[in-house]
Amino acid sequence: MTISFDEAAGAWHLSGPGHSYVVGLCDQGMPRQYYWGPPIPDGAVAGLLRDRGEEYSFDDRIHNGVELLGELGPQFATPSLQLRHPDGAKGFAWNYRDHTVDGDHLAIVFTDRELALTLHYRIWNTGVIDRWAVLETGAPVEIGRFDSAAWTLPHWKDYRLSHLSGEWAAEWQLRRVELPVGETLLGSRRGNTSHQANPWCLIDDGTATETGGEVYSSALAWSGSWRVQIRRSTQGRLTLTGGAGQEGLRWHLEAGEAWETPVYSAHYSADGFGGASRAWHEHLRRHVMPTAEEDAPVLFNSWEAVTFDVSEKKQMPLVDLAARIGCEQFVIDDAWFGSRTSDTAGLGDWWPNPDRFPNGLKPLIDAVHAKGMKFGLWIEPEMVNPDSDLYRAHPDWAIHQTGRDRTELRAQLVLDYSRAEVAAWAFATLDKLLGDNDIDFLKWDHNRPFTEVGRPDGTDPDRVYIDHVKAVYELKRKLREAHPHVRIEGCAGGAARVDPGILRYVDQVWTSDNTDAGDRVAIQHGFSQAYPARAMGAWVTDVPNPFTRRVTTLRFRFQVAGAGLLAVGGDLSEWSDAELDEAAEHVAVYKDIRAVVQHGAQYRLGDPETEQLTGVQYVLGDRIVVLAFKTPSRFNRPQAPLRPAAVAAGSRWVDEDTGEIHWGAGLHAHGLPLRWADTDWDSAILRLRRAE
Numbered sequence: 001m002t003i004s005f006d007e008a009a010g011a012w013h014l015s016g017p018g019h020s021y022v023v024g025l026c027d028q029g030m031p032r033q034y035y036w037g038p039p040i041p042d043g044a045v046a047g048l049l050r051d052r053g054e055e056y057s058f059d060d061r062i063h064n065g066v067e068l069l070g071e072l073g074p075q076f077a078t079p080s081l082q083l084r085h086p087d088g089a090k091g092f093a094w095n096y097r098d099h100t101v102d103g104d105h106l107a108i109v110f111t112d113r114e115l116a117l118t119l120h121y122r123i124w125n126t127g128v129i130d131r132w133a134v135l136e137t138g139a140p141v142e143i144g145r146f147d148s149a150a151w152t153l154p155h156w157k158d159y160r161l162s163h164l165s166g167e168w169a170a171e172w173q174l175r176r177v178e179l180p181v182g183e184t185l186l187g188s189r190r191g192n193t194s195h196q197a198n199p200w201c202l203i204d205d206g207t208a209t210e211t212g213g214e215v216y217s218s219a220l221a222w223s224g225s226w227r228v229q230i231r232r233s234t235q236g237r238l239t240l241t242g243g244a245g246q247e248g249l250r251w252h253l254e255a256g257e258a259w260e261t262p263v264y265s266a267h268y269s270a271d272g273f274g275g276a277s278r279a280w281h282e283h284l285r286r287h288v289m290p291t292a293e294e295d296a297p298v299l300f301n302s303w304e305a306v307t308f309d310v311s312e313k314k315q316m317p318l319v320d321l322a323a324r325i326g327c328e329q330f331v332i333d334d335a336w337f338g339s340r341t342s343d344t345a346g347l348g349d350w351w352p353n354p355d356r357f358p359n360g361l362k363p364l365i366d367a368v369h370a371k372g373m374k375f376g377l378w379i380e381p382e383m384v385n386p387d388s389d390l391y392r393a394h395p396d397w398a399i400h401q402t403g404r405d406r407t408e409l410r411a412q413l414v415l416d417y418s419r420a421e422v423a424a425w426a427f428a429t430l431d432k433l434l435g436d437n438d439i440d441f442l443k444w445d446h447n448r449p450f451t452e453v454g455r456p457d458g459t460d461p462d463r464v465y466i467d468h469v470k471a472v473y474e475l476k477r478k479l480r481e482a483h484p485h486v487r488i489e490g491c492a493g494g495a496a497r498v499d500p501g502i503l504r505y506v507d508q509v510w511t512s513d514n515t516d517a518g519d520r521v522a523i524q525h526g527f528s529q530a531y532p533a534r535a536m537g538a539w540v541t542d543v544p545n546p547f548t549r550r551v552t553t554l555r556f557r558f559q560v561a562g563a564g565l566l567a568v569g570g571d572l573s574e575w576s577d578a579e580l581d582e583a584a585e586h587v588a589v590y591k592d593i594r595a596v597v598q599h600g601a602q603y604r605l606g607d608p609e610t611e612q613l614t615g616v617q618y619v620l621g622d623r624i625v626v627l628a629f630k631t632p633s634r635f636n637r638p639q640a641p642l643r644p645a646a647v648a649a650g651s652r653w654v655d656e657d658t659g660e661i662h663w664g665a666g667l668h669a670h671g672l673p674l675r676w677a678d679t680d681w682d683s684a685i686l687r688l689r690r691a692e
């Protein structure tokens with residue numbers, strides 16, 4: 001990996017594994033991307049800049065490839081950067097000042113008036129390039145939009161977008177659509193990342209497949225409102241510009257202030273959708289997630305078992321049962337605190353409910369630890385119920401607009417962490433909770449979006465959208481620093497806050513409130529496009545499933561959940577001895593394959609949206625694990641066999657369960673030797689080890 005500067009050409013060449021990226025100064029002084037694709041030698045860079053002499057045209061051709069689309073000159077696309085100066089002038093006129101290269105990090109500085117704008121680039125050994133920008137100002141300026149980066153793709157005949165959308169309990173639906181000429185907007189106006197859209201997307205020319213073809217993908221590390229605008233021009237170029245905040249927000253910087261955008265990363269792959277996903281998985285595990293190298297424990301969570309009926313008395317028997325089946329962490333969910341016995345009261349009052357936990361949490365925590373399990377606790381510290389002591393004492397702490405009604409969703413409001421005293425209260429409260437109790441794990445929920453965003457004194461109300469998120473990051477960072485042994489699960493009514501920004505501060509995420517294993521096959525397929533199994537919380541729950549009423553076997557439920565971070569969320573007190581024994585066997589198998597699933601390279605075998613027989617394959621060292629799933633058969637038609645990925649024809653593999661030896665050639669010719677149970681919603685697991 002290198003970053004080199006060709007002074008004569010005025011261009012920087014960023015080269016990492018599998019890709020090159022060239023940014024240069026065009027004649028108008030703007031930083032422009034001249035190449036992004038398969039690796040090239042440094043010597044090729046100067047030749048790429050030959051079109052620098054282009055004149056402005058009615059077609060804003062010169063702006064194709066600008067690293068942050070501006071507002072000056074014939075620039076007619078949605079800008080990446082919108083500024084208003086006190087004298088009414090707009091925009092940023094690019095004047096190159098200087099640059100620094102520090103290992104894998106390039107910073108290019110431009111000036112205009114009282115402003116210094118630095119474009120940052122960082123290349124990673126995973127092939128991912130990070131980009132972000134910093135604006136420093138010596139005079140007041142208003143920001144209308146400040147994206148982190150604009151990414152421009154090569155000329156292609158067609159452009160197809162793959163993206164992830166959904167809704168509560170139906171997140172992670174993968175959609176592939178041809179992009180129209182014009183602008184396409186992905187984003188969230190909700191103050192959180194959202195169930196509806198995820199800030200990851202991928203572009204190909206319509207011919208890429210799971211296993212091959214050129215694909216460009218990008219991911220924004222931001223957990224609040226966001227937008228990625230994709231512009232396909234009439235002249236056949238495609239540019240993505242992305243950053244924090246939604247259309248219509250504006251905020252002000254005073255003289256001496258600096259503003260740093262979140263990171264907007266991108267990746268080029270010649271290995272199709274699967275290659276891109278594996279690069280993101282590896283990148284997030286190695287360079288973003290705080291503890292991804294650790295094996296995540298098998299956890300039990302009591303939410304679906306008891307919902308709001310949490311008490312020491314009710315939890316104790318579950319502790320024994322969770323330990324009996326091999327769980328390693330016991331998590332109590334909502335309603336252990338304050339006056340919370342339903343979703344209408346108590347949020348904000350973070351002390352044990354005295355009726356439910358008369359002796360505090362200690363007896364339960366001790367019982368959990370005595371069984372050799374870790375203890376976890378649910379919190380939702382950014383929220384407040386109007387029916388709470390906190391709200392009665394500080395009604396102004398909730399995000400609101402003076403003179404407007406406060407819209408309650410799930411009977412709750414959002415606390416304004418952009419206010420220093422609220423952020424300080426949150427740290428003090430959680431620091432005390434962790435200090436007073438022997439807690440190993442927090443499930444950090446966030447169950448509603450923002451409405452009526454404002455500030456009581458009316459100053460720069462739109463900054464709340466951004467500053468709240470920054471304060472949440474800072475709170476998590478400080479808590480982790482103060483309590484380094486505590487692990488955190490990020491949750492937001494399911495998956496409304498999963499993105500590379502939050503993944504820097506949480507160890508895993510909750511994938512969806514839909515725990516139906518049948519639906520989960522597709523949900524997990526979507527999740528895996530961008531995010532690794534090491535982040536993906538997956539529970540085995542009861543049947544009929546509370547959301548879908550679907551009934552599937554225990555084996556199917558365990559094997560689907562075993563494709564991520566296995567957890568159990570059913571009411572174990574209702575499980576028969578036979579079911580508990582079977583569960584213990586599945587947990588033991590998971591512990592055997594855990595390292596391969598959590599840390600291995602993941603290959604998707606088929607697409608559950610269109611195929612009946614699919615699987616996920618994980619490869620680590622000399623082991624392969626395949627979890628295979630069948631949706632109910634129609635017409636009893638024979639299925640094409642499931643073939644492995646990344647297995648050489650001449651390699652030999654031992655089936656760890658039967659001892660049989662298989663040649664790679666045979667696995668390709670006949671398919672994987674899967675042992676089905678022949679039920680509807682069937683599943684199978686295969687463990688292979690490379691033979692000498």
Ligand code: DGJ
Binds near residue numbers: 334491492494512513
């Ligand atoms: C939403 C979460 O996604 C659920 O798992 C559960 O924690 C509830 N909140 C509790 O209110």
